[in-house]
Amino acid sequence: MSIATVALVSIGAHPASGRARRAEHDARAVELGLQLAGDSLHVLHAGNPHEPALRAYLGMGLSELHVLEQSDGNDAVPILRDYLRESGVQLVLAGSQAETGEGSGMLPYLLAEQLGWPLVVGVAQIESIHNGVALVLQALPRGQRRRLKVRLPFLATVDNAAPKARQSAYGPATRGEIDVEAVEVVIDDLSTQGAFQAAKPRPKRLKVIKAKSGADRMKAATAKAAGGSGQVLKGVSAEEGAQAILKLLIEEGVVR
Amino acid sequence: MLNILLPILLFAALALAILGAVRRMAMWRRGRASKVDLLGGLLAMPRRYMVDLHHVVARDKYMANTHVATAGGFVLAAVLAILVHGFGLQNRVLGYALLFATVLMFVGALFVFKRRLNPPTRLSKGPWMRLPKSLLVFSATFFILTLPVAGLLPEGFGGWLLAALLAVGVAWGVSEMFLGMTWGGPMKHAFAGALHLAWHRRAERFGGGRSTGLKALDLTDRSAPLGVEKPKDFTWNQLLGFDACVQCGKCEAACPAFAAGQPLNPKKLIQDMVVGLAGGTDAHFAGSPYPGKPIGEHAGNPHQPIVNGLVDADTLWSCTTCRACVEECPMMIEHVDAIVDMRRFLTLEKGATPNNGAQVLDNLIATDNPGGFAPGGRMNWAADLSLDVMRDKPSVDVLFWVGDGAFDMRNQRTLRAFVKVLKAAKVNFAVLGLEERDSGDVARRLGDEATFQALAKRNIQTLAQYQFKRIVTCDPHSFHVLKNEYAAFGGDYLVQHHSTYMADLLAAGELNVSADTGGSVTYHDPCYLGRYNGEYEAPRAVLRALGIEVKEMVRSGFRSRCCGGGGGAPITDIPGKQRIPDMRMDDIRETGAERVAVGCPQCTAMLEGVVEPRPLIKDIAELVADALIEAPAPAKTVKRATEEVTA
Numbered sequence: 027m028s029i030a031t032v033a034l035v036s037i038g039a040h041p042a043s044g045r046a047r048r049a050e051h052d053a054r055a056v057e058l059g060l061q062l063a064g065d066s067l068h069v070l071h072a073g074n075p076h077e078p079a080l081r082a083y084l085g086m087g088l089s090e091l092h093v094l095e096q097s098d099g100n101d102a103v104p105i106l107r108d109y110l111r112e113s114g115v116q117l118v119l120a121g122s123q124a125e126t127g128e129g130s131g132m133l134p135y136l137l138a139e140q141l142g143w144p145l146v147v148g149v150a151q152i153e154s155i156h157n158g159v160a161l162v163l164q165a166l167p168r169g170q171r172r173r174l175k176v177r178l179p180f181l182a183t184v185d186n187a188a189p190k191a192r193q194s195a196y197g198p199a200t201r202g203e204i205d206v207e208a209v210e211v212v213i214d215d216l217s218t219q220g221a222f223q224a225a226k227p228r229p230k231r232l233k234v235i236k237a238k239s240g241a242d243r244m245k246a247a248t249a250k251a252a253g254g255s256g257q258v259l260k261g262v263s264a265e266e267g268a269q270a271i272l273k274l275l276i277e278e279g280v281v282r
Numbered sequence: 283m284l285n286i287l288l289p290i291l292l293f294a295a296l297a298l299a300i301l302g303a304v305r306r307m308a309m310w311r312r313g314r315a316s317k318v319d320l321l322g323g324l325l326a327m328p329r330r331y332m333v334d335l336h337h338v339v340a341r342d343k344y345m346a347n348t349h350v351a352t353a354g355g356f357v358l359a360a361v362l363a364i365l366v367h368g369f370g371l372q373n374r375v376l377g378y379a380l381l382f383a384t385v386l387m388f389v390g391a392l393f394v395f396k397r398r399l400n401p402p403t404r405l406s407k408g409p410w411m412r413l414p415k416s417l418l419v420f421s422a423t424f425f426i427l428t429l430p431v432a433g434l435l436p437e438g439f440g441g442w443l444l445a446a447l448l449a450v451g452v453a454w455g456v457s458e459m460f461l462g463m464t465w466g467g468p469m470k471h472a473f474a475g476a477l478h479l480a481w482h483r484r485a486e487r488f489g490g491g492r493s494t495g496l497k498a499l500d501l502t503d504r505s506a507p508l509g510v511e512k513p514k515d516f517t518w519n520q521l522l523g524f525d526a527c528v529q530c531g532k533c534e535a536a537c538p539a540f541a542a543g544q545p546l547n548p549k550k551l552i553q554d555m556v557v558g559l560a561g562g563t564d565a566h567f568a569g570s571p572y573p574g575k576p577i578g579e580h581a582g583n584p585h586q587p588i589v590n591g592l593v594d595a596d597t598l599w600s601c602t603t604c605r606a607c608v609e610e611c612p613m614m615i616e617h618v619d620a621i622v623d624m625r626r627f628l629t630l631e632k633g634a635t636p637n638n639g640a641q642v643l644d645n646l647i648a649t650d651n652p653g654g655f656a657p658g659g660r661m662n663w664a665a666d667l668s669l670d671v672m673r674d675k676p677s678v679d680v681l682f683w684v685g686d687g688a689f690d691m692r693n694q695r696t697l698r699a700f701v702k703v704l705k706a707a708k709v710n711f712a713v714l715g716l717e718e719r720d721s722g723d724v725a726r727r728l729g730d731e732a733t734f735q736a737l738a739k740r741n742i743q744t745l746a747q748y749q750f751k752r753i754v755t756c757d758p759h760s761f762h763v764l765k766n767e768y769a770a771f772g773g774d775y776l777v778q779h780h781s782t783y784m785a786d787l788l789a790a791g792e793l794n795v796s797a798d799t800g801g802s803v804t805y806h807d808p809c810y811l812g813r814y815n816g817e818y819e820a821p822r823a824v825l826r827a828l829g830i831e832v833k834e835m836v837r838s839g840f841r842s843r844c845c846g847g848g849g850g851a852p853i854t855d856i857p858g859k860q861r862i863p864d865m866r867m868d869d870i871r872e873t874g875a876e877r878v879a880v881g882c883p884q885c886t887a888m889l890e891g892v893v894e895p896r897p898l899i900k901d902i903a904e905l906v907a908d909a910l911i912e913a914p915a916p917a918k919t920v921k922r923a924t925e926e927v928t929a
Contacts, residue, residue: 040648042656047648085633193640195633196732197508 031063031117032110034133035071035091037079038125048082051121053191054184056086059119061189062152068092070109072102075206084202085194091202094209101214103133107140109209115179117160122147122183134183144180150187168248284445285370288427288452292368295456302464303473306525309559312584313518314506316483323480326488330479334488339612345530348393352417353472355387356459363424366431377431384425391417404531406549408568413458413468420455423448466560474525475613481519483616494605494814495766496622499731509626509729513558513592514584520620524555526613529569533607533617538844538866539600539851543859545572546600548607548617551593555620558582558592572597573858588624598624599636600856603727603849604809609840625729635728636854643730646737650719652853655689661715663694667701670712672748680704680711680783681748683755683764686720687883692890693756696883699907700756700780706910707792711754717744723759726767728850735771738763742773752776754783756903758810758882759848765815779811781821781881781902788827795909797829801876803905804833804897806866806889807842808882821881824902828909833873843869847884863888867896879905 033056038049059067069083075093084091094105110118123131138145150165155178162174165187237243259267275281340346362380365371395414401407427448429435462469479488486493500506507515516524533548534540540547553567561583571577575594582592589595598621607617628634635643645654661669672681682704687693704711719737726734745753753775755761765777778786787793805825811817818839825832837843846852846862867889870878877898880886889899 040654042654043649045648047644087633193629193633193635193643195629195631196730197631198633 030068030113030115031059031066031119032068032070032113032115033059034106034118034120035069035080035083036121036124036126037071037073037077046077046079046126048079048191048194049121049125050191051123051183051185051188053083053086053121053194054186054188055119055121056083056088057191058149058152058184058188060086060088060192062117062155065089068115070094070106072096072100072106072209074098075204080204081199081202082194084204085196085199086192087195087198088202089198090205092205092207095206096209096211098127099214101212103136103140104212105209106133107137110137110141116158117152117155117178118143118181119149120181120183122185134181138181141179141181144176146174146176146180146182148187149182149184151189152182284427284448287449288367289370291449291452291456292364295460296364299460299464302461306464306466306470306474309584310518310521310525312514312559313516313521314514316517316519318481318483318519319485320481323482323485326485327476327480330482330488331476334490335479335612335614338610338614344393344397348390348397351386351390352394353390355383355385355390355421356417358383359387359421359424360459363428367424367427372431374431374433377428377433380428381425381432381434384421384428388418388421388425391421402531402535403570404535404549406529406531406567406569408566409468410529410568416454416458416462419451420459423451423455427452468528471526471528471613474522475528478519478523478526478613478615481522482614483517483519483523483619487614492816494762495770496619496726498735498767498770499626501732501735507627508630508731509628510620510623511587511589511627511631512585513555513582513588515627516555516559516620516623520616520623521555521559523613523615524552524559524620527552527556527615528613529553530612531569532610532612534570536606536610536841538602538604538606538846538862539856539858540570540573541865542846542862543573544600544856545575545594545597545858547572551597551621552615552617554580554582554592558586558588559584564592589628593624595628595634595636596856598628599854600851600858601849602809602844602846602851602862604844605813606809606841606844609813622727622729625727626731627729629729630732635730636856638853638855639728639850642850642853643725643728643733646720646722646725646730646733650737651686651689652720652724653686653689657716660684660688660718661713663688663697664701664713667698669701669715671715672712672750673715673717675712676747677749678710678712679751680709681745681750681753682711682713683721683753683757683760683777684713684718685755685757685760685883687757690883690887692886693883696756696886696901696903699901700903702907703784703787703793703903703910706794706912707787709787709792712750714744719744721757721760721763722767723763724850724853726763727848728853738768738771738773742768742771745773745775752778752783754778754780756780756881756883756901758808758815759884762810762814779815779817779820779881781811781824782817784902784906785820785823785827788824793906794911795828795906796911798905798909800900800905800908802833802874803830803877803879803900804835804870804873804875805838805879806835806845806870806885807838808880808885809842809844809848811881812842813840821879821902824906825879828905830879830905832879833875835869835873837869845882845885845888847882847888852884852888861892863892867892870897 035052036049038047040047056069069088069091072094073096075095094109120134123129134145146162146164148165149162150171151163153161153163158178160176162176164172164174166172237246259270339349362376362383366376366380391414394417398411398414430437458467459469463473484493510516529549531549537548547570549569550572554564557564563581565578567577580592601621603618605618642652645652649657684697719741722734722737753764758779761777761779764775805821822832843866845866875897877900879900879902881902886899886901
C-alpha cells in the first residue's frame, strides 16, 4: 500500500497554558498516516520551520518533516494547493481544526475545493486501499460509524474519533530533520488586515432535564437525535429538490 | 601419589580459574566506559568489604557469623593450601594454621547446610543447594590431607582407598571453589563481588556516606545511547555489579511490587541482566519468577534489545523506585539505577511510557505540572493567606517550596497547615509563586531525562535570582531532587523536609504546642525521606514534642514499606494481585493506631485511597498545626476567637 500519503500539521496550543505543542488533531492525522503508510508518510507544514514544537511530530518516529517556509499571516492554502498538485499525492490527511491562528477549520474545505477533490470529515479509520478506492470508516455522532468507499485522490480530516496519537519521544525528535522549502509568499488579507481578538464563549442554552428516572436519563444520553420535523424527498426532480432546500434555508434564516 | 596429583589439581584449577576470570572480565568490558578510580578502588576494597558490606550483612546475625566463618576460613584455607599442598611447604606451623582454617570453614559450612535444609522461598535453589556440600567437602578434604603435615597422622595413612577419596574430594572442592568462582558457579559472587566493591559506581556509599540521586544523562553527547537498550549499553561496572549477586533474595522479600503480585522481582531482574551480559536463557534461574511470568521463556545476549526479549516492559514499569532492594542488598547492587536506565530508553527512544505516562510527560512540558492544570492556578490554594512571593521579597530566611501538591485539594490542607506553623513561629519566608515549576521528579523516574533536565535548569535559573538561607518543602520527592539531583546542573542548596525544619523550630522553642489528644499514632516513613535521605529521626522528634508516642510498625525506618506512589507507579499503573497501599494499610492496622502520621503528598494520596474504615491519615504539619497554642494576643482578638468557637 505504498501510495503517496501526506499529513498536514500545524502548531498547536495547550488549552490550559497556551504553550506551543503538537496539535492534538494533527497528531492524530500523523498517527493515522503512520499506520497506513509507515515510513513513506510525508508530513508537511506551512509556516515557521524554526518552531521547536514542530519537533514533537518528528518524535513520533518520522525521519523527516517538510516545511514550506512562510511567516504568520500568510495564506497557507495556495502554497499547499500548488505543492500537492505538483507532487502527485493521492491522499491528504489533516486535523479538522487548527489550535492557533485563525483556527476556522476551513483549510481542508478550501484545499479540497481548489484541488477538486472529495473531502471526508471525521475519519475514524482508513481500512484499506485497493485499486484506487479506499474503504473509510467515518465517525458520526453518538459513536456511530459509517463505511464509505472513496476514490483516490481525496482529502480526509480527523478529530477525536481517530486513533490516539503515539507518544512523542525525545530521541527521534532531536534526530529528525526539518527540510525547508522556500515558496512564494501569499499575503492573507483576512489575517493581516483584521484584528485578532479572543473568542467569547457563547452563552449556553439552559438544558432542562425532564427525565425523572435513571433509565430516562440514560435514554436521553444515548438515544439518536430525533429529527422530528424533517422531510424526506424521494423521486423528485432536481429543481423541486433545490426549491425545498432553499425554502428551508430561508425559513432557518441562513439565506435572506 | 597424592603428592604429585595434588599440586597438579590445585594449579590446574587455578590456571583455569584465571582463564575464566579473563573471559568474565572481557564480558564486563562490553559495557560502556565509566569513570572509576581503578587502583584506589582496589585499595579501598578490603575496608569496603569488611566494614560497609559487613554492616549490611550483620542485620542478619545468623548469616553474618556463618559467612565470616565460612568465607574467612575459606580464604585462609585456600591461601595456605596453595602454599602447603601446592608448593609443598610441609611446615608444621602452616599445617596447624591450615587445620584451623578448614575447621573454621567446616563449622561455617555446617550452618550454611542447616539453613539450606528448609530454605525460605526468597533463596535461590539449583546450584546454590549444592554449595554447602561443596564447602563441606572442600574443608573436610583439606583437613584430612593436612593431618599428616601437622604430624597428627603418619604419611600414607589410609592407603589407596583414602587417597582416591581425597583426590575426588579435592577435585570437587577446587572445581566449585576455584573454577566456579570465574566460570559462573555460585562462588562467582566472591570474585565479582570483590571487584564490584572496588569499582562501585557510587563509591560515596562507602564509609557511611549516602548516594541516592540518579546520575544525569549527557544529552549533548549525540553518540551516547539515550538510556539502556541492550546489555552492552550499561557501563562496564554496572555489568560487573550484576555479576556480584548472591541470589539471597533479600531484595525480593523487601520489594513492594513483588509482594503485590506485580511482574517484578528485583533478584530475577539482576539475574536476567547476568543472562544478558553472558548470553543465554533464564531457564537455569532457580528462584521465584516474576509473578505471573513463567521461567524459561526469555532469552538474550549483550547485543540484543533487553525489552521484549529478556525482560518485559511491565516488569520495569512496576518499580516504585522505593530503594528497598538497594537498601537490603548485601552486595550493594544498584537495582533502581538499572531500572531507570532501561526506562530512559523506552521513554526517550521508543516513546513507550505506559498508560498515562505519555500524557503526564506532555503535561509537564506544556504546563510544568503533571496534572495539566493551568499554570496560573498554582497559588490558588493560598489565595487568602497573603503569602510573600520571592519576586517582591527577594531575600528571606526560608524559601517554602510548595510542589505540585498545590493543585491537589487534599495536599492543600497540608500546605495551609504548614503555613500556619511557619506564621506561628514568625519565620521570615516566601514562596516562588507562579515562578515555581515541577521539580522534575516524576519525569526523571519515568525515564524522561530531557524533560527533567529542562525543568531542573529552569528552576535553578529561577532560584538563582533570589537570596534565601534554606529551602523547606512538604514533599520528600521535591526535597530529594532539589537536594541531591540539582547539584549536577549547578543548583546547590540547603534543603530541608518540613519535618526536619519543624523539629528544629520545636527544639529552639519557637513553637508553642500543647499535647496532642487525638488518639494513638503510628508513623509511615516516606521512601524519599528515609531510605533516600536518611531522615528517620526528625519526624519522630516532632511527634514526641507533641507528646505522641509512636506505635512503630514492624516495617519502619529503613525497612519501611513503600506506599506504592513513587517512581511514577500510579501513572504507569501495572496491574498486580493486590494494591501496595492496601498492604501498607494492613501494616498500619497491625499497630492498632487510630491515626497514621505521614510526611509526603504521595503517601497521603495513596493511603487515603484505601477504603474505609481505616486509620485517619494526617500529615505531620497538620498534627503540629492542630496542637499550636496561639501566642497570647490582645484581649480583643481572643474574644473574637471564642465567639467563633461558640458559633
